[in-house]
Amino acid sequence: MNAGKILLVEDNPDDVALTMRALKSHNITNDVIVAQDGVEAIDYLFGTKGRPAPTDLPAVVLLDLKLPKINGMEVLQRIRADERTRLLPVVILTSSDEERDIIDGYSLGANSYVRKPVDFVEFTKAAQQLGLYWLLMNRTPPPPRGP
Amino acid sequence: MALLKAAFTVLTSALLLVQTPRASEYQVKAVFLFNFAQFVEWPAVAAPDPQMPVIIGILGEDPLGTFLDETVRGERLGLRPFEIRRYRELTDITACNILFISRSESERVAEILAALGKRPILTVSDGDDFAKRGGMIQFVNDKNRIRLRINLEAAQAANVTISSKLLRVAEIVRTPRP
Amino acid sequence: MSIRDWPIKRKLTAILLLISGLVLVLTSVAFVTYEVVTFRQTIQTHLATRSRILAANSTAALAFANEADATEILAALRYDPHTVAGALYDRNGRVLATYPARAAADLIPGAPEPDGYRFEGGRLVAFTPVAQGANQRLGTLYIASDTKAVSDAIRLSGIIAIVVLAIALLAAYALAAALQGRISAPILALAETATAASTRQDYSLRAPKFGEDELGTLTDAFNQMLGRIEDQKQELQQHATRLEQRVADRTKELEHRNEALRRNAAELLAANNELDAFAYSVSHDLRAPLRSIDGFSQVLLEDYATQLGDGGRDSLQRVRAASQRMATLIDDLLKLARVTRAEMRTEPVDLSAMARDIVVDIQRAAPDRPVEFAITPGLEAQGDSRLLRVVLDNLLRNGWKYSSKRPQARVEFNALEENGERVFVVKDNGAGFDMRYADKLFGVFQRLHSAAEFEGTGVGLATVRRIIDRHGGRIWAEGVVDQGATFYFTL
Numbered sequence: 073m074n075a076g077k078i079l080l081v082e083d084n085p086d087d088v089a090l091t092m093r094a095l096k097s098h099n100i101t102n103d104v105i106v107a108q109d110g111v112e113a114i115d116y117l118f119g120t121k122g123r124p125a126p127t128d129l130p131a132v133v134l135l136d137l138k139l140p141k142i143n144g145m146e147v148l149q150r151i152r153a154d155e156r157t158r159l160l161p162v163v164i165l166t167s168s169d170e171e172r173d174i175i176d177g178y179s180l181g182a183n184s185y186v187r188k189p190v191d192f193v194e195f196t197k198a199a200q201q202l203g204l205y206w207l208l209m210n211r212t213p214p215p216p217r218g219p
Numbered sequence: 220m221a222l223l224k225a226a227f228t229v230l231t232s233a234l235l236l237v238q239t240p241r242a243s244e245y246q247v248k249a250v251f252l253f254n255f256a257q258f259v260e261w262p263a264v265a266a267p268d269p270q271m272p273v274i275i276g277i278l279g280e281d282p283l284g285t286f287l288d289e290t291v292r293g294e295r296l297g298l299r300p301f302e303i304r305r306y307r308e309l310t311d312i313t314a315c316n317i318l319f320i321s322r323s324e325s326e327r328v329a330e331i332l333a334a335l336g337k338r339p340i341l342t343v344s345d346g347d348d349f350a351k352r353g354g355m356i357q358f359v360n361d362k363n364r365i366r367l368r369i370n371l372e373a374a375q376a377a378n379v380t381i382s383s384k385l386l387r388v389a390e391i392v393r394t395p396r397p
Numbered sequence: 398m399s400i401r402d403w404p405i406k407r408k409l410t411a412i413l414l415l416i417s418g419l420v421l422v423l424t425s426v427a428f429v430t431y432e433v434v435t436f437r438q439t440i441q442t443h444l445a446t447r448s449r450i451l452a453a454n455s456t457a458a459l460a461f462a463n464e465a466d467a468t469e470i471l472a473a474l475r476y477d478p479h480t481v482a483g484a485l486y487d488r489n490g491r492v493l494a495t496y497p498a499r500a501a502a503d504l505i506p507g508a509p510e511p512d513g514y515r516f517e518g519g520r521l522v523a524f525t526p527v528a529q530g531a532n533q534r535l536g537t538l539y540i541a542s543d544t545k546a547v548s549d550a551i552r553l554s555g556i557i558a559i560v561v562l563a564i565a566l567l568a569a570y571a572l573a574a575a576l577q578g579r580i581s582a583p584i585l586a587l588a589e590t591a592t593a594a595s596t597r598q599d600y601s602l603r604a605p606k607f608g609e610d611e612l613g614t615l616t617d618a619f620n621q622m623l624g625r626i627e628d629q630k631q632e633l634q635q636h637a638t639r640l641e642q643r644v645a646d647r648t649k650e651l652e653h654r655n656e657a658l659r660r661n662a663a664e665l666l667a668a669n670n671e672l673d674a675f676a677y678s679v680s681h682d683l684r685a686p687l688r689s690i691d692g693f694s695q696v697l698l699e700d701y702a703t704q705l706g707d708g709g710r711d712s713l714q715r716v717r718a719a720s721q722r723m724a725t726l727i728d729d730l731l732k733l734a735r736v737t738r739a740e741m742r743t744e745p746v747d748l749s750a751m752a753r754d755i756v757v758d759i760q761r762a763a764p765d766r767p768v769e770f771a772i773t774p775g776l777e778a779q780g781d782s783r784l785l786r787v788v789l790d791n792l793l794r795n796g797w798k799y800s801s802k803r804p805q806a807r808v809e810f811n812a813l814e815e816n817g818e819r820v821f822v823v824k825d826n827g828a829g830f831d832m833r834y835a836d837k838l839f840g841v842f843q844r845l846h847s848a849a850e851f852e853g854t855g856v857g858l859a860t861v862r863r864i865i866d867r868h869g870g871r872i873w874a875e876g877v878v879d880q881g882a883t884f885y886f887t888l
Binding site for chain 2 (some may be wrong): 454456457458460461462463464466529530533535
């Protein structure tokens with residue numbers, strides 16, 4: 073299994089717990105970094121005064137849309153605007169299946185859009201498929217060279 | 220132009236005066252005799268017929284020659300033509316209107332006038348004192364002109380009316396009363 | 398100024414003066430001519446008379462060539478101051494006597510000229526025959542008279558004529574000036590009124606009337622015309638005022654309505670935005686707790702199955718089913734809200750093809766249920782394809798769902814013509830319904846069957862009706878319990 077990390081941007085701790093359980097139940101043991109709002113996610117990806125940006129980017133970002141402070145769409149925009157993270161795989165994982173959100177998400181460069189099912193069995197299936205696809209099957213572009 | 224015309228008129232008048240020969244005495248007397256007919260009226264009995272000729276008679280030697288004949292030729296008094304008769308004797312005188320008594324008869328004028336009596340005959344003569352002696356009209360020579368002397372009483376006595384116009388141009392005389 | 402442009406007063410005066418002047422001039426000329434002719438005739442007659450008298454008197458003088466008498470007769474001519482010369486010629490044309498007695502040679506013609514009277518060299522000349530009796534020509538009398546009398550008479554009559562002409566013209570002018578007013582005054586008054594009326598647009602003016610002649614008739618007609626114009630103007634003004642009032646009223650009314658519409662629109666917009674925000678929030682936030690409920694129930698079932706026992710497991714299963722049903726309910730409600738808000742794009746839609754697509758979906762989800770779908774091909778309509786798909790999906794799924802207890806389930810989609818209108822029909826041979834509750838079919842959360850009998854949220858038909866409404870169509874249903882239901886709709 074790929075050792076790449078997963079960045080889970082999710083404010084709801086229940087959802088965090090359920091997502092982790094779903095991933096684990098399918099033996100996806102990659103490191104999961106949880107950002108509880110948009111600011112945390114951006115801080116992690118681009119670094120802050122106290123802590124520099126990580127040298128290795130996550131293999132995939134699971135991004136909720138409805139977030140405190142900075143919402144998911146804005147986070148996506150920032151990711152795509154930066155040269156370093158421009159090609160980073162981002163999967164929108166959210167409760168809504170509003171057409172508007174789907175269109176906006178893809179327009180801003182999301183690689184996938186997945187609605188979280190209420191049925192936990194279904195949810196687990198979806199998480200497994202996501203892990204399989206993005207962590208195992210998908211080939212990521214080579215990381216850009218540092219300055 | 221007007222001046223020229225006037226000059227011409229004067230010239231022609233002068234020529235006419237020169238060329239017309241002065242009428243002889245008897246020529247004038249013939250015209251006078253003829254003219255008398257127009258200034259004298261006779262009683263109606265003298266000319267019962269309106270076409271009866273006016274008879275001018277000449278008693279005695281005729282000094283008028285053809286003048287009188289020429290004068291009356293073609294002339295008329297109204298409808299009446301003129302006729303000239305020449306008498307030798309008193310008895311020859313029948314119908315006569317004007318009688319010229321020649322100078323040749325001067326000696327017997329009284330006799331002739333008496334014989335004529337009151338017959339309506341205009342008696343004319345150029346004998347001296349003819350009018351004073353009872354003749355009606357006497358020719359008098361006056362400076363180459365012939366004047367008339369009329370015895371109105373004689374004419375009235377013979378019932379011969381002499382026009383006042385004729386009287387105007389004549390000298391009126393009377394028969395002296397004894 | 399051309400005569401054509403003279404004021405009518407001057408024209409009338411000029412015409413009157415011209416006519417009277419012409420008449421007067423002609424009369425004067427006639428008068429003078431008559432005077433002259435008459436006077437010439439008169440003096441000729443006088444001369445003739447005098448000549449005849451003298452001729453009659455001179456007969457004897459001529460007959461017996463008496464110059465003195467002739468001279469004396471001619472001397473009578475001195476009593477006529479106009480006689481300038483006289484002469485008597487004898488029958489041979491010789492001058493017997495003259496007047497004056499010793500006349501200048503150029504005064505007397507050398508010989509008599511033809512008898513008669515003539516004017517020559519400013520003199521009237523008469524040659525009169527002198528005759529005694531009817532045919533005895535004795536000579537000729539000549540008298541010359543100057544024509545001063547004639548020219549005096551001409552001058553006098555000329556002066557009279559001129560004076561009369563002048564006085565008459567003055568009188569004519571005075572009369573014309575006085576009388577032309579009778580004709581010109583009404584015309585001038587008419588013209589003045591017409592000018593005033595047209596320049597000031599004041600149609601209440603009236604031209605004064607002077608009499609009952611043609612001008613009076615004209616004035617009456619003109620005044621009538623003005624009256625009519627005034628009436629019409631008033632009427633027009635009234636109309637205009639009424640119209641303006643009406644326009645103002647309508648404008649105010651429209652403003653009110655516009656204001657109300659604006660308010661409504663703003664309210665609608667606000668409501669829509671609120672609904673949007675609400676729906677968005679529902680979509681995100683309402684499902685998250687359900688997911689937690691379901692998720693952790695499953696966790697309990699998986700991790701603590703033995704401790705829970707059969708009763709506990711059953712309870713948890715019920716919790717999960719309820720939360721999942723609630724999720725479906727939320728999804729359906731969101732769909733209904735979306736249908737209400739969605740923008741419509743009208744285009745030709747092949748309903749038959751759409752129905753076949755849906756049937757394929759349905760049969761793929763439950764391949765073991767033998768349901769006969771009869772879809773009439775070529776049914777087309779105008780509408781929003783996404784929304785119409787929702788309609789057909791709901792109706793066909795309903796038919797499929799409610800005929801599930803039939804051994805030989807059958808769902809039909811076709812169309813019929815009713816009163817020239819195309820009516821689409823979806824018919825099944827399923828559970829049907831009681832017509833008494835037909836009006837409740839299309840209400841939100843209204844169900845005629847229990848969830849145990851047939852699952853459902855009671856939102857589907859409400860959504861369908863909403864879409865049909867938005868297309869301007871109608872939808873209704875007929876059914877008999879246990880014999881099936883038929884849905885009719887128009888677009």
